[in-house]
Amino acid sequence: MILNVVKRKKIIFCIFSQVFLLFFILTSFEILKAEDFSDITNSDDNSKIFWFTLISDTHIGTPDANDTNRLNSFFKSVKSVINPKFIINAGDLTDHVRCNLLTGGRTCDHLAQWKEYANLIDANKIQLDFYSDAPGNHDQYWENIPLLYYRDYSVQGKATGENQRSWLFDAGYGTYKFITIATPHPGYTNAFDDRAAGCPSELSDDELNFIENALMYENNVNLTFIFGHHPVQNLVIGRTRFLELLNHFGVAMYGYGHTHRYSDSSRISSNTLNLNVGSLWERGQYAIIAIDNNGISVSQAIINQWPAIIITKPLDRTLGGVNPQAYPISPSQNNKIRVLVFGSMPTSQVLYRVDGLGSWLPLNKVRSLSNNNSHLWETTSWNTTTLSPGIHTLQVKAVGLRTRYDTVTFEIK
Ligand SMILES: [Zn+2]
Numbered sequence: 535m536i537l538n539v540v541k542r543k544k545i546i547f548c549i550f551s552q553v554f555l556l557f558f559i560l561t562s563f564e565i566l567k568a569e570d571f572s573d574i575t576n577s578d579d580n581s582k583i584f585w586f587t588l589i590s591d592t593h594i595g596t597p598d599a600n601d602t603n604r605l606n607s608f609f610k611s612v613k614s615v616i617n618p619k620f621i622i623n624a625g626d627l628t629d630h631v632r633c634n635l636l637t638g639g640r641t642c643d644h645l646a647q648w649k650e651y652a653n654l655i656d657a658n659k660i661q662l663d664f665y666s667d668a669p670g671n672h673d674q675y676w677e678n679i680p681l682l683y684y685r686d687y688s689v690q691g692k693a694t695g696e697n698q699r700s701w702l703f704d705a706g707y708g709t710y711k712f713i714t715i716a717t718p719h720p721g722y723t724n725a726f727d728d729r730a731a732g733c734p735s736e737l738s739d740d741e742l743n744f745i746e747n748a749l750m751y752e753n754n755v756n757l758t759f760i761f762g763h764h765p766v767q768n769l770v771i772g773r774t775r776f777l778e779l780l781n782h783f784g785v786a787m788y789g790y791g792h793t794h795r796y797s798d799s800s801r802i803s804s805n806t807l808n809l810n811v812g813s814l815w816e817r818g819q820y821a822i823i824a825i826d827n828n829g830i831s832v833s834q835a836i837i838n839q840w841p842a843i844i845i846t847k848p849l850d851r852t853l854g855g856v857n858p859q860a861y862p863i864s865p866s867q868n869n870k871i872r873v874l875v876f877g878s879m880p881t882s883q884v885l886y887r888v889d890g891l892g893s894w895l896p897l898n899k900v901r902s903l904s905n906n907n908s909h910l911w912e913t914t915s916w917n918t919t920t921l922s923p924g925i926h927t928l929q930v931k932a933v934g935l936r937t938r939y940d941t942v943t944f945e946i947k
Contacts, residue, residue, distance in 0.1 A: 575829035590791025591813035595647030625670025625763030700748035737772030
């Protein structure tokens with residue numbers, strides 16, 4: 535009898551604990567998939583805006599002077615003119631090939647290239663809280679232990695002893711997650727084999743576990759961004775699981791370099807913007823990424839070409855193809871337009887017009903953002919009552935040393 539009671543108690547406990555476990559799993563799953571784009575991006579609040587910059591393919595060690603000149607110039611001008619929260623470098627920090635094309639990369643002074651990179655970083659007082667540098671395929675060329683130099687001389691490698699990094703950025707009104715990943719394939723440290731094979735990339739199980747843990751940790755963030763060197767299609771190992779992680783966790787963006795050409799983005803999945811930034815060394819290109827009330831805007835920029843301009847409201851409905859964050863604009867006399875303008879000289883005017891028609895109307899400079907160093911221009915009286923339902927374009931121009939334009943597509947509903 536006593537045994538039966540004990541048994542019954544055990545069974546009841548067992549059932550109870552299993553139900554509890556099931557409940558825990560289900561609720562955990564709900565928490566994990568909670569990150570999506572349902573946050574209100576169509577907000578009148580002009581204080582919840584921050585921006586950062588993405589560069590790639592700096593190739594320190596090439597025979598021309600553009601490698602060091604452009605990275606130096608970028609650090610100096612971008613810090614003072616754009617004042618981003620931080621800079622992300624998507625790899626090929628160093629070159630290790632072009633130093634001697636005739637005899638092959640082994641004759642390069644690889645250590646000297648890494649020291650040149652590290653010295654340039656130090657001279658500009660760049661640290662991990664402002665700069666994160668992911669490894670590219672060039673960063674491991676001719677090494678017996680792949681990315682050993684990277685871990686000794688890159689900013690994040692030196693600080694963490696790892697090839698990948700994740701961190702949270704607290705904007706004061708919300709938290710944003712950033713992960714830099716290591717896509718170089720350790721089987722292709724020979725530059726010629728790598729090129730012949732089409733630069734295959736790899737994420738090992740350990741690397742994917744790191745990424746998954748980083749995504750699960752502190753999962754109630756506003757947005758998550760991942761940056762790596764290679765395009766997703768180059769992944770010959772780990773691609774399926776990586777795509778599943780992007781999709782499952784609703785990652786907002788995968789930013790990368792490698793191609794040396796800026797492409798105006800696409801979508802990896804409906805949520806994940808696929809952003810390819812050009813080479814800073816070869817083309818002087820970089821991207822400004824602005825987050826306005828969780829809405830993402832991207833602007834391609836060229837080093838030292840000012841003013842740089844980026845519309846943050848309304849969101850571009852064609853960003854990456856079909857932008858899931860974009861919201862329709864209602865017919866009203868009080869719609870908002872917000873634009874960030876960055877210039878080495880003061881910008882005299884920022885103006886807008888719709889569908890390339892009519893007279894240009896002014897935006898006003900807002901001085902409340904980023905202390906006195908305001909970059910924000912806006913209007914709170916954009917009259918959309920005369921626009922027909924359907925798709926339109928909003929064009930904004932900033933008049934500074936030169937006149938520069940940005941355009942977004944929006945829908946009137
Ligand atoms: Zn490159």
